[in-house]
Amino acid sequence: MRYEKGHKESTRQQITEVASKQFRDQGVSAVGLAAIMADAGLTNGAFYTHFSSKNDLVRECVEQTLDAQLQAISRNISEHGLEAVLRQYLSPSHRDDRGHGCPSAALLPEISRQSPEIRHAYTARFNAVIEVIAQQLPGHDPDDAHQTARAMFALVVGSLQLARAVDDPALSDDILEGAIAAVLRLAARPSKA
Amino acid sequence: MRYEKGHKESTRQQITEVASKQFRDQGVSAVGLAAIMADAGLTNGAFYTHFSSKNDLVRECVEQTLDAQLQAISRNISEHGLEAVLRQYLSPSHRDDRGHGCPSAALLPEISRQSPEIRHAYTARFNAVIEVIAQQLPGHDPDDAHQTARAMFALVVGSLQLARAVDDPALSDDILEGAIAAVLRLAARPSKA
């Protein structure tokens, strides 16, 4: 045994954190394992003592980042309310920090092209976030609350992607602000419940 | 001259069409030039007589697919109305045919990581589509119409991405249907104009 007891676990965690950032920054297929390992302070060869394949690492990253996002959203909703979470999600600072931001906004089209187990992991955590959002829509009946929550999620994800894609800073800001207003309209209690 | 007069132009067009499909199917960074050229019935070496780089090809594909989408949307809106275009965009057949579908839904996070000229080309065409949608929102004042149009666009793009990512077919259908309802709510004439 060359290293102390908890060493392997902390190294594995370091790899997934570095990889999660690089994947969101540059895209899953644009990042090589060598770059991830180097950024984690290791070399190529150590990778396969921690993961069985790149697909395995991607799955781990998707699960961890989505779990962390769910926890953060749940806590912030109970502490500050839905609108505060919304404004934070659609903020310039979130737009400008892809590497630590929403995995859906950074990777959603790529996730749809990943292996079945990754898509399955994504689906479960997507449903969990929708559940949390739907519980914040009291005026809606249960089915409608879930449909509306999904639309709200799609709207903020799409808006963040658009705000990152356009090259006009003023337009990018307008996209974020318009999205906040639109999501609040969707969340509002329907005229006839 | 080994080939007839219009040959080079039609070959170039063939390359961009094949590339546009492969990029949307598999992602820009996941597709190699050799695979594109082979699918176009050519070999590696012919690429650089048509394009100066892969970035150049990507720009051409983004421009062509977005221009075609704008024309299709404009025509279908004037022929069948906004709601029909919406229902077609959020249809299972569009979800299941990435390669010929909306470039934004297939590539938006990747576009935000592309070169400045590609992001600039995207921005101009995004604004053009928003203009067309905004003109279909008569109850809104001009600024609000554009904000709402952007939110509607973000909502349909995000929803299509989600419908493609989840591995539960029933959920995927629900996402599409819920998105239609939500977009129509956003498009509805605001209570106080």
Add this chain to the structure above:
DNA sequence: AATATCACATTACGATCATAATGCAATAAG
């Protein structure tokens, strides 16, 4: 104190990456 373990480094595999130099053959231009 001796030994076995194992998390890493080193090195390398064949494949593919974007890019490019060179060769060629058929057609357009003369």
Add this chain to the structure above:
DNA sequence: CTTATTGCATTATGATCGTAATGTGATATT
């Protein structure tokens, strides 16, 4: 009819891809 042009194929570049075999040295175990 000759010749110059050029759109493509062939071939090759060094780099990087995901994956894997092998080496090694410090620690946990004995």
